[in-house]
Amino acid sequence: MQQPSSPTSWPWQGGTVSRLVTANATIEPEGYLPRGFVFAPPAPQGRLPTQAEQAQETAVWQGAVALDTVAAYESYLRTYPNGRYAIQAREAIAAIQDEPFRAERLAEDRLALSREERRAIQRNLSLLNFDPRGIDGIFGPGTRGAIRNWQQQNGFAQTGYLDADQIARLEAQAARRAAQLEAEAERQRQAAEAADRAFWEExxxxxxxxxxxxxxxxxxxxxxxxDATEQLARIEARNRAEAEAADRAAWDRARQADTAEAFREYLEAFPEGRFAAEARARLDAILRRAEEAEGRAAAEAAEAALGLNTLTRRVIEQRLAALGLDPGAVDGNFDAGTRRALRAYQRDRSLGATGFLDEATLVRLLADTLQQALDR
Known part of the structure; x- marks a missing residue:
């Protein structure tokens, strides 16, 4: 910086560089200023700032807000220690210093994760047994806690916020886990099929x-x-043809009513009748259906709570079809074929074979879909 020719003419002893430059047109400032330093002249003391000076202070403040760093706010305060935004500047500095993982939060914010990307992170955490307490695309306390637990297990600082590298690692771990679960599901399917065949033989x-x-x-x-149903139908037809008239009439009445009470009445009248075994089987089936109806209502409510749209339903049907479970037409309509395929999928993975989607089944299906996409 070039100095005035006469040092004795300096009236700003103890003042700021900004005031020095502003008051003397012969001074030309040059050199390096650190990032966040704001260079602007303060309003002269002893009078109200002009409109131009106020506009300049506002511009300096807006620059500090844009940088949003302690250095930027402190630079504003050095120039305007009693300025119009001084209180806000000090509050902003305190807020920054009070937030322990601010840099990590801002880094995650810069990733601009979409709602679906956040859901994918929650699904991956859930697949790895870190419960986010819901898969809704909202990173609340449950998700932040799950992230911290995952970070601890993987040697990262427990900030509760993710960066791009951590998200990629989490996705890779979830994909590997999905492959492991699918392999286990295939082993269970083969074991279940072998048990089915052995039981049939006996x-x-x-x-x-x-x-x-x-x-x-x-x-x-x-x-x-x-095959068993067809053979039983032939046996029942033969039994009806051979039954005595009274037995037959009573059985026909019970069949026509098709209620638990009707079959109980038949068994009371003909405990050793030709149709007694079938009557007991049908009575057991009716009672079992009544119990299943209660469970079905709960399963239907759980599926409805997921709020699945038609596109998601089609993706699920496509995945079931790819697994060879034959859900029928891929149209987003969960008909009897879809329910049967879902039960088979759930049974092979020990998920509770209701035929209706719940959060655990949805996580596995979508994880399977992700793994299939990665395999391609």
Missing amino acids: TGARGDEAGLRAYLARYPEGLFAA
């Missing part, structure tokens, strides 16, 4: 009514369920 394969009913009671949707 029951329904012998062709007697008791064996066929025993098989269907254990595997109502098993590999041989259609």
Whole structure:
């Protein structure tokens, strides 16, 4: 900085560089100023600032807000210690210093994660057994806690905020876990199929009514369920043809009513009747359906709470079809074929075979879809 020719003419002894430059047109400032330093002249003391000076102070303040750093706010305060924004500047400095992981929060904010990207992070955490307390795309206390737990297990600082590298690592871990779970599901499917075949050989394969009913009671949707049902239909037809008239009439009445009370009345009248075994089986089925109806209502409510749109339903049907579970038409309409495919999927993965989606089943299905996409 070039100095005035006569040092004795300096009236600003103890003042700021800004005031020095402003008061003397012969001084030309040059050199380096650190980032965040704001260079602007203060309003002369002893009078109100002019409109231009006020506008200049506002511009300096807006620059500090844009930088939003302690250095920027302190630079404003050095120039305007009693300025119009001095209180706000000091409050902003205190807020920054009081936030322990501000840099990490701002770094995550800069990623501008979409709602679906946040849901994907929550699904990945859930898949790795870090419960985010919901998969809704909102990073509340549950999600932040799950992130901190994941960071601790993986050797990161427990900030509760993610950067791009951590998100990529989390996704890779979830994809690997999804592959492991799918492999285990395939092993369980093969084991279940082997058990189904073995049970059939000891029951329904012998062709007697008791064996066929025993098989269907254990595997109502098993590999041989259609064959067992067809054989039982022929046996029942033969039994009806051979039954005595009274027995037949009572049985027909019970069949027509098709209620638990009607079948109880038949069994009371003909405890050893030709249709007694079928009557007991039908009575058990009615009672079982009544119990299942209660569970079905709860399962329906849980699926409805997920708020699935048509696109998501189609993705689910496509995934079931890709697994060879035959959900029927991929149209977003969960019909009987879709429910049957869902039950098979849930049964093979020990998820509770209701035939309706819940959060755990949805996480697995979407994780399977992610893994399939990565495999491509």
